[in-house]
Amino acid sequence: MGRSPCCEKAHTNKGAWTKEEDDKLVAYIRAHGEGCWRSLPKAAGLLRCGKSCRLRWINYLRPDLKRGNFTEEEDEIIIKLHSHLGNKWSLIAGRLPGRTDNEIKNYWNTHIRRKLLNRGVDPATHSPIKDRRDEPTISFASNSKEIKETKSSAELSFAGNLEDSADAAASSAQERCPDLNLELRISPPSHQQQRAEPISRFAGGKSDSCLECSLGLKDGRNCGCGVGAIESETSVGYDFLGLKAGALGYRS
C-alpha cells in the first residue's frame, strides 16, 4: 500500500533557501496564515516541498523567533528540561519562547553536550561520570586545544549548582593529570534512579508528584498525583522554572 510521497520530488528545489523564496513564503503566510502545508508551496508559487516550507517558517522565518546566542539562564533551563524529558526537543522548545526545537537540538549537540562533559556529567543520563580509572577507558581527546577548553569551562561559574560535586571531581582530576581526558568512555549504563532523582527535587521535594505537574505541563487539578492540585490552588500557575504554566510556545 504505502503512503504517497509528500511532494513531487522531481519538481521541487532542495538545499538552501533563497531570499526570493523566503519573501514568497513570508508574504503568503502573512496573507493567508499557516495551514495546509502540502498545498502551500503551489499556492505561494514555490517549488518546494510542503514540509520544507513548514520547516523554513518554523525554524527561521517566524517573526517571534529570538535569534542570537543562548543565555546562561536558557542553558540551564535546557539542561534541566532535558534531564526530565530527554530528547523531546519540541517540548523543551515550548518552554523557551522564541526558540525552536531544531535550534535547541543543534545547540545541545554542539554546546551543551560538551559543557556537561566538561563538568563531569553524562549528557545522556545527567548523572555524574564516575572516575573509573580501574575500568577500560578509551579517550580520543589528547590535544592541547581540548585541554585548554576544559580548563576554561571549569572556571565558569554555574548558577544552578547542578552537579557541583561532579564538577569538582572533574577539575581535581584534571589538575592531577592534565593529560588525562575522561570525556569519551566505553562504560556500562548508569543507574536509572540517579536520573529519576532530580524530579522530586524540582517538585519542591514532593517526591510523589508526577512529572507533568512538576514541569507545569499538566493542570494539577486534572491530574491524579494530587500534588499538582494542591500547588495549583496555592500558586498562580507558574512552574518550577518560573514560566507560566500552559505557555507552551508556538505550537500551542
Added chain:
DNA sequence: AAGCTTAGCAACCGCACTTGG
C-alpha cells in the same frame, strides 16, 4: 598561503502520530 580539520547550523529524511472519511 594552502590544505586540512573541526564546529556550527540549516535542511532533509523517514517514521510516528493524528485526523477525517
Added chain:
DNA sequence: GCCAAGTGCGGTTGCTAAGCT
C-alpha cells in the same frame, strides 16, 4: 474499526566558516 492523507518530531546529513598545522 480501517485506511489514507496530512502533519509533527527526532535523527542525520551536508554545507560553510573558522581555526589549526
